[in-house]
Amino acid sequence: MIELQGVSKRWPGTAQPAVDDLSLTVPEGTSCALIGPSGCGKTTTLRMVNRLVEPSAGAIRIGGEDALAMDKVALRRRIGYVIQEVGLFPHWTVAENVATVPRLLGWPESRIASRVEEVLGMAGLDPGRFAARRPHQLSGGERQRVGVARALAGDPPVLLMDEPFGAVDPLVRGDLQLEVLRLLRTLGKTVLIVTHDVDEAVRLGDAVAILRAGRLVQHAPAAEILAHPADDFVAGFLGSDRALKRLALIPVTEAPHRPGSAAGPPLPEDATLRDALSEMVARGVRVVPLAGGGCLALDDLLSFASGRPDA
Amino acid sequence: MEAITQGLAWLQANPGRFGETVLDHLLLSLTGLGIGIALALPLGVAVARSAWLAEIAIGGAGLLRTIPSLAVLAALLPWLGVGFTPSVVALALLAIPPVLVNTVTGLNGVDRAARDAAEGLGLTRRQQALQVELPLAAPMIFAGLRISAVQVVSAAALATFIGGGGLGDLVTQGLALLDFGRMLVGAVAIAALALLTEAGLGVLERRVAARVGA
Numbered sequence: 001m002i003e004l005q006g007v008s009k010r011w012p013g014t015a016q017p018a019v020d021d022l023s024l025t026v027p028e029g030t031s032c033a034l035i036g037p038s039g040c041g042k043t044t045t046l047r048m049v050n051r052l053v054e055p056s057a058g059a060i061r062i063g064g065e066d067a068l069a070m071d072k073v074a075l076r077r078r079i080g081y082v083i084q085e086v087g088l089f090p091h092w093t094v095a096e097n098v099a100t101v102p103r104l105l106g107w108p109e110s111r112i113a114s115r116v117e118e119v120l121g122m123a124g125l126d127p128g129r130f131a132a133r134r135p136h137q138l139s140g141g142e143r144q145r146v147g148v149a150r151a152l153a154g155d156p157p158v159l160l161m162d163e164p165f166g167a168v169d170p171l172v173r174g175d176l177q178l179e180v181l182r183l184l185r186t187l188g189k190t191v192l193i194v195t196h197d198v199d200e201a202v203r204l205g206d207a208v209a210i211l212r213a214g215r216l217v218q219h220a221p222a223a224e225i226l227a228h229p230a231d232d233f234v235a236g237f238l239g240s241d242r243a244l245k246r247l248a249l250i251p252v253t254e255a256p257h258r259p260g261s262a263a264g265p266p267l268p269e270d271a272t273l274r275d276a277l278s279e280m281v282a283r284g285v286r287v288v289p290l291a292g293g294g295c296l297a298l299d300d301l302l303s304f305a306s307g308r309p310d311a
Numbered sequence: 312m313e314a315i316t317q318g319l320a321w322l323q324a325n326p327g328r329f330g331e332t333v334l335d336h337l338l339l340s341l342t343g344l345g346i347g348i349a350l351a352l353p354l355g356v357a358v359a360r361s362a363w364l365a366e367i368a369i370g371g372a373g374l375l376r377t378i379p380s381l382a383v384l385a386a387l388l389p390w391l392g393v394g395f396t397p398s399v400v401a402l403a404l405l406a407i408p409p410v411l412v413n414t415v416t417g418l419n420g421v422d423r424a425a426r427d428a429a430e431g432l433g434l435t436r437r438q439q440a441l442q443v444e445l446p447l448a449a450p451m452i453f454a455g456l457r458i459s460a461v462q463v464v465s466a467a468a469l470a471t472f473i474g475g476g477g478l479g480d481l482v483t484q485g486l487a488l489l490d491f492g493r494m495l496v497g498a499v500a501i502a503a504l505a506l507l508t509e510a511g512l513g514v515l516e517r518r519v520a521a522r523v524g525a
Contacts, residue, residue, distance in 0.1 A: 050431055052427070052430060052431055073433050073434075073435050074433070075433075076430075076431060076432060076433035077432070077433035081428065081431035081432055083424060083427060083428060083431070084424075085422075085423075085424030085427075086424065086428070087422070087424035087425045087426075087427055087428030087429075088425070088428070089425055089428075089429070089442075089443055089447075090422070090425065090447065090523065091446050091447060091522070091523045100432050100434075101432055101433065104432070104433055104434065104438075150432070160431075
């Protein structure tokens with residue numbers, strides 16, 4: 001669990017605080033996406049959690065422990081850290097990079113070696129192929145996977161991710177996002193993610209926190225924030241297609257199905273309501289068949305989406 | 312042609328004397344270089360983090376660089392007298408600027424993301440310097456070292472003016488005795504040492520760069 005209470009950061013010589021009296025809790029095993037326009041203080045907030053930036057005021061607790069009272073270096077070794085530019089050490093192999101934190105924690109060599117293999121596998125990299133490579137021999141996506149493996153190696157309960165997929169090309173990004181999300185859920189990590197991309201925020205964050213000029217404007221589950229933006233700023237930031245973004249969070253399997261069949265190829269099982277709507281528009285029909293049997297009708301889709309508790 | 316014959320003749324007649332001067336020259340250069348590096352490297356590491364300290368260090372190094380070696384030698388004379396010690400001090404002063412400047416620029420040129428990751432993953436300040444920053448700055452620092460070494464080996468020829476010994480002795484003695492053979496041997500040896508230093512350290516430098524392979 002990550003708890004921020006009344007946290008502020010004021011840089012010397014500036015009139016406005018970069019982060020202003022921010023309170024935010026990320027419950028155990030969930031993820032929260034910090035989002036907002038550039039300069040809103042989201043990265044500063046993230047960097048205060050592992051004290052790369054020291055807060056000017058407020059309290060930060062990690063797993064109930066006072067992070068500001070702990071030794072900085074010990075604190076950071078218990079927190080996974082992933083950044084956009086990855087920051088792999090170019091003079092070390094992939095295995096050595098991943099072993100960074102276990103080595104700092106003084107694990108025995110045999111345990112380090114098996115842990116490196118394990119986390120490389122988790123991050124979708126074959127240890128046999130990648131362990132001995134140097135960072136410059138990797139693609140952008142592979143590099144970011146090594147970055148994730150390195151962050152997970154010390155088995156930290158908490159992860160901080162700063163624009164983790166920002167440098168990966170858009171084709172690879174979608175898959176990588178989903179894969180990492182699934183991994184972090186399985187491992188039960190508590191994750192704070194900074195992003196400027198609304199789609200990424202609602203996709204990766206169980207909750208989304210929107211910042212503006214250092215203040216928290218809205219903090220709610222992703223679907224709720226899309227359905228009920230707190231004010232015009234949030235609505236504008238989320239974009240005019242926020243209703244569609246919300247549909248993209250709901251799997252078709254949750255909507256009520258009608259028996260029988262309909263024309264055209266069926267929607268795959270992992271499709272979302274947005275996919276379903278898009279198919280209806282593309283095919284010019286009001287009903288689409290589902291791969292799992294039955295079909296989904298436009299009227300049902302609309303009434304279900306607007307009748308959900310988060311609507 | 313005649314000068315070369317004279318040179319070879321002198322060398323043949325005085326192999327011991329020649330070997331001694333070369334060793335003297337190397338001892339003088341290595342001691343000066345060693346002290347210079349021992350001062351410049353830690354100083355560079357210490358000031359690199361602070362923008363204004365780094366600026367002062369680089370400015371100071373530039374200033375030191377513009378003073379001619381001979382002037383430094385002459386200026387040291389009243390304080391340190393003549394002989395080995397003042398020569399070494401002058402050479403050490405000469406060795407400092409390239410190493411200092413390259414250490415500071417090398418450290419500041421280290422990939423910001425790698426530095427951020429090192430700090431964020433929980434490396435101590437010392438571990439960040441020793442395991443990440445210095446290795447990544449090594450090719451640049453090594454280049455500074457090569458420049459210093461070549462300058463020191465060349466400048467050590469001037470130590471003869473304050474009784475520091477070395478290959479410069481052969482040149483000044485040859486000049487005084489009108490013994491052109493001796494003078495030529497000294498001059499050629501000085502040039503050859505400088506070239507060898509440049510070439511040898513150049514090879515090492517490329518190895519270091521390949522190891523870091525960023």
